[in-house]
Amino acid sequence: MRALTWHGKHDVRVDTVPDPEIINPRDAIIKITSTAICGSDLHLYDGYIPTMKAGDILGHEFMGEVVETGPKSTLKKGQRVVVPFVIACGSCYHCSKQQYSGCDNGNPADNQDIAQELWGQVGSALFGYSHMTGGYPGGQAEYVRVPFSDVGPIVIPDGIEDEKVLFLSDILPTGWMAAENADIEDGDIVAVWGCGPVGLFAIQSALLMGAHRVIAIDHFPHRLALAKGLGAEVLNFEETDIYDALMTMTGGIGPDAVIDSVGLESHGMFVDNIVDQIKASTFLGTDRPHALRQAIVACRKGGRVSVPGVYGGLIDKFPFGSIMEKGLTLKTGQTHVQRYLPGLLSAIMEDKIDTTFMISDRMALENAPEGYRKFHDEQNSCTKVVLKPDWERAAS
Structure with a gap:
């Protein structure tokens, strides 16, 4: 598949990388329909966040269609979902208090020493945001593996376009x-x-x-x-x-x-x-x-x-x-995204909250490096970049 990868300060590239696979029973594979560049991504772009590795797949604001599920996932193939940027198990001490960004079980053990030393305790894992937050591949790609898919993603009703709900993922x-x-x-x-x-x-x-x-x-x-x-x-x-x-x-x-x-x-x-x-x-x-x-x-x-x-x-x-x-x-604190999703989705559907007004740029995933440059260098006019993996296929 094609995905945006990090290679150093101000160096991001769209590369061909292996497709994600189901690893754990609660996993799901999502085909990305829309993803966005976040202001937090610019901290990676500027080289301020440690423990990035060349080839890491970026992106933590995304949504798409379920194409494969593990045996313990509650999602079904064909559903449209928005995925929170926070990876949380749903059952640990912090998740039981709806403090999902403090989840104890999402961040792999081999990366915990880094966060422990810097922050004193280990927070939840995050998509596409360095190895001290789990090293999980992000969603600025054609497909992504979603751990704990029975806890995080929220199913989007038919008839609601991506751009109205995409930002439920984070911002x-x-x-x-x-x-x-x-x-x-x-x-x-x-x-x-x-x-x-x-x-x-x-x-x-x-x-x-x-x-x-x-x-x-x-x-x-x-x-x-x-x-x-x-x-x-x-x-x-x-x-x-x-x-x-x-x-x-x-x-x-x-x-x-x-x-x-x-x-x-x-x-x-x-x-x-x-x-x-x-x-x-x-x-x-x-x-x-x-x-x-x-x-x-x-x-x-x-x-x-x-x-x-x-x-x-x-x-x-x-x-x-x-x-x-x-x-x-x-x-x-990092956002307890899962806590807020049902209420905010209802507010969007009732037209109490508009999320589309800030979108300034829509690009194909292949043009993501230009999207990063523009979001970084032209912040007066470029307020939000939405990337569409399917645009390349439509054009061809």
Whole structure:
């Protein structure tokens, strides 16, 4: 089959690789009909996530048709399913609490020492996202093996096009959980750093949860326009002192809740961010958390900090004194996707949530390297890339 593979920093290629096979009784094989490039994939593309190996198949946002099942899978051939990016067994201690991204059984034992050393404990496995998260082949391919297929995938009713539900795989539940972790109350003012896909869904979710005002922060005009279209007020950090603006907009109190949807690759010519970039380039540091620092300092006393943005390693100059002295609550984590799928699918079917507005580019899988380049280099105009494996066959 054809699949997008990682070969180093800014080097991804569509190669011919072996077809996946059923390995365990709960496996299923999915023929991919749609897959997407995620902002988290750019961390791999930029070389920030360790334990990648040449030839690894990328992609953790995908859906498709069931073509083969193991004897203990609950799926049936021909069903259309969206697959969560989190691989979870459904029966361990954490899964029993619906903390699927903490699953104890999905991450292979031979990779656990890496995550144990870096994070203290091992999280769940993830599709297409390095060997410390399991080393599982991803879904930017023609086919993929789905472990624990009786737990993860959600069956999509006939008549719903892929693009309305594809983002159930990751960014929609991630944005929803980000807003949920902010403990939003009626009348709250919520500030969201980053108007990429997760940030936009966090904005949409916060408003659905009853936020009175949402303030979106970014520097790309098109992304800010999308945020404004959802009902957010917008601030361009290249044109505005964000702290001063937020204090003015909230009567000197600060936002009730802040959401960092940026993660480890903050942009901007700020002193702390420049130092972070130098440290990362000289292997003296890993993450660049300027947006997180700014969000913590701006949040009101007694407020809530939600962090859906991906962080992979160690950060310094962290304003923990601000968290303690102001009595802030901090919630974060990989998304417990399976927990949210039924409710979010219902919301899509009832037209309460739109997921298609952010798609800017549709490409054949064969053009995926160009999709990565464009998503990386043209972030003002390129908000989301959807890849279609079948387009090559249709064209031929």
